[in-house]
Amino acid sequence: MATKIEGATNRAALRTKTQKLKHALVKEKLAFVMEAHNGLSAKIVEEAGFEGIWASGLSMSAALGVRDNNEASWTQILEQLEFMADATSILILVDGDTGYGNFNNVRRLVKKLCQRGIAGVCIEDKLFPKTNSFIGEGQPLADVEEFSGRIKAGKDSQDDSDFQIVARVEALISGHGMTEALRRAEAYHAAGADGILIHSKKAEADEILDFGREWAGRAPLVIVPTMYYKTPTDVFRETGVSLVIWANHNLRAALSAMRETSRRIMEEQALTSVESEVASVKEVFDIVGQGELAAAEARYLKPKSGEYKCIVLAASRGSALGILTERLPKCMLDIRGKPLLHRLVTTLNEGGLRDICVVRGYQKEAINLANIRAIDNDAYAKSGEATSLACATDQLDGATIISYGDILFRPYILENLLATTGDITTVIDARWRGAGHWEAGRQVDLASCSRTFTGEYLDEEPILLTALHTRDGDSEDNNDGEFSGEFIGLIKLSTKGAAAVKRELAAMKSEGVLDMADLPNLLNRLIATGESVEVLYVTGHWLDVDDAFDLAKARNVV
Numbered sequence: 001m002a003t004k005i006e007g008a009t010n011r012a013a014l015r016t017k018t019q020k021l022k023h024a025l026v027k028e029k030l031a032f033v034m035e036a037h038n039g040l041s042a043k044i045v046e047e048a049g050f051e052g053i054w055a056s057g058l059s060m061s062a063a064l065g066v067r068d069n070n071e072a073s074w075t076q077i078l079e080q081l082e083f084m085a086d087a088t089s090i091l092i093l094v095d096g097d098t099g100y101g102n103f104n105n106v107r108r109l110v111k112k113l114c115q116r117g118i119a120g121v122c123i124e125d126k127l128f129p130k131t132n133s134f135i136g137e138g139q140p141l142a143d144v145e146e147f148s149g150r151i152k153a154g155k156d157s158q159d160d161s162d163f164q165i166v167a168r169v170e171a172l173i174s175g176h177g178m179t180e181a182l183r184r185a186e187a188y189h190a191a192g193a194d195g196i197l198i199h200s201k202k203a204e205a206d207e208i209l210d211f212g213r214e215w216a217g218r219a220p221l222v223i224v225p226t227m228y229y230k231t232p233t234d235v236f237r238e239t240g241v242s243l244v245i246w247a248n249h250n251l252r253a254a255l256s257a258m259r260e261t262s263r264r265i266m267e268e269q270a271l272t273s274v275e276s277e278v279a280s281v282k283e284v285f286d287i288v289g290q291g292e293l294a295a296a297e298a299r300y301l302k303p304k305s306g307e308y309k310c311i312v313l314a315a316s317r318g319s320a321l322g323i324l325t326e327r328l329p330k331c332m333l334d335i336r337g338k339p340l341l342h343r344l345v346t347t348l349n350e351g352g353l354r355d356i357c358v359v360r361g362y363q364k365e366a367i368n369l370a371n372i373r374a375i376d377n378d379a380y381a382k383s384g385e386a387t388s389l390a391c392a393t394d395q396l397d398g399a400t401i402i403s404y405g406d407i408l409f410r411p412y413i414l415e416n417l418l419a420t421t422g423d424i425t426t427v428i429d430a431r432w433r434g435a436g437h438w439e440a441g442r443q444v445d446l447a448s449c450s451r452t453f454t455g456e457y458l459d460e461e462p463i464l465l466t467a468l469h470t471r472d473g474d475s476e477d478n479n480d481g482e483f484s485g486e487f488i489g490l491i492k493l494s495t496k497g498a499a500a501v502k503r504e505l506a507a508m509k510s511e512g513v514l515d516m517a518d519l520p521n522l523l524n525r526l527i528a529t530g531e532s533v534e535v536l537y538v539t540g541h542w543l544d545v546d547d548a549f550d551l552a553k554a555r556n557v558v
């Protein structure tokens, strides 16, 4: 009967895969590793709950369509292992065959396995090129001294001190008997092997159990019960086995399933009968983590214009337009044969934006364009732009363009805005003086920015908005020198920016300040909470329609 092996570590302290394999070998409780032969099967092993993977030489070879005779080169095996290690977080014990040569090949193998996050390797005391142990009789064994040198060289080459080398004793399979098996195991243990794999191809486990009793826990014992599969697992426990390798059952399961599926599709020339028996395409997407990629795309990729949502704030009447807006909100006023909003939506559509939501309020029935979605701010008379935006918070889910409903701009402005990279970007007209609004004494939203517009060709440093100020134009008490431009009512939000806006709207609501707030108030609050609000300078090429003067101008210029 085996004695318990000392030195089991506290499981919680195990960080690395090598430490985990070491623990699996030395702990008292029987551990299991399950065969995998590529990234997908490795994922399946982890998903099933195994603490480790047996990267089987037989299975990896067969999966590549070659024999277990070192027909796949060791670097080709290394490639499979890299996919398996990348695809999983559990330990991998690799079937390293004979070590692919002499001590020198083992040194290089161990170095490469350490680099690729493999927890340990098992090498067998046979000769390169190997033959699978279940083929033929009396396969030649390596010289004990020479094989011990392979183990020593491997242990001396590991860059991770917890990397495990298991020595596989083939003496029983090759017909050399128990004494030779024990002699070899002892020599390999002395050479530094972290565990001994005693292999057998008998249908009964007798020789394995005899070996286990004789071995008496001198080093962790590993077995592969492929042939003596009927032996109850408790018998292995009682014999003091440390690790059981379920060596090839995923490959064999796949072989049967693939064969049967191909046979049926070939015979039936149809997919109907197999559909319910094979994994769904969604399961394939799920196991390779397609969802994670979608989340990463949202995080790292600049959305294409078609992925932007758009919110147009068009709830106000435009009282300064008097009788003209008695029956229509100002956004529906005719600008040379087409409503202003129609022209705005056309510009947005031509910029690639399709998902356009218009927040209506005053005379909402008049806003009846075909390719928009309408959301109503029925409290428009007692609320401002921030409330209208808050009505569309469902739309604030991902990258978004926010536009006033009474503006028109040249298409390149939208194109340039979509090309910006900030999370919150406002469009600011640097040519605000001389454009008319200010000089006419109108109310304008003036921007203080980290830098004024220069027009330099290489002026690419991001410019930050530091505050927006709503001012009555050209009055004497205004020091207009402090302003860098006029906010035109156009904003771009990234997914992160949209979330920040949503958060701020909720905060304004809970503080009871949402109702009379406008977009400048919202932007100033975002700046105050530490959000970077960037500036895209334009120089004219836009208009808004606040009064009859604007309207006349718009009718002229469009």
Ligand code: SPV
Pocket: 056, 057, 058, 059, 095, 132, 133, 134, 224, 226, 247, 248
């Ligand atoms: C393997 O899985 O490749 C093994 C175990 O080495 S056995 O096939 O049983 O030899």
Ligand code: MG
Pocket: 056, 057, 058, 095, 097
């Ligand atoms: Mg093998």
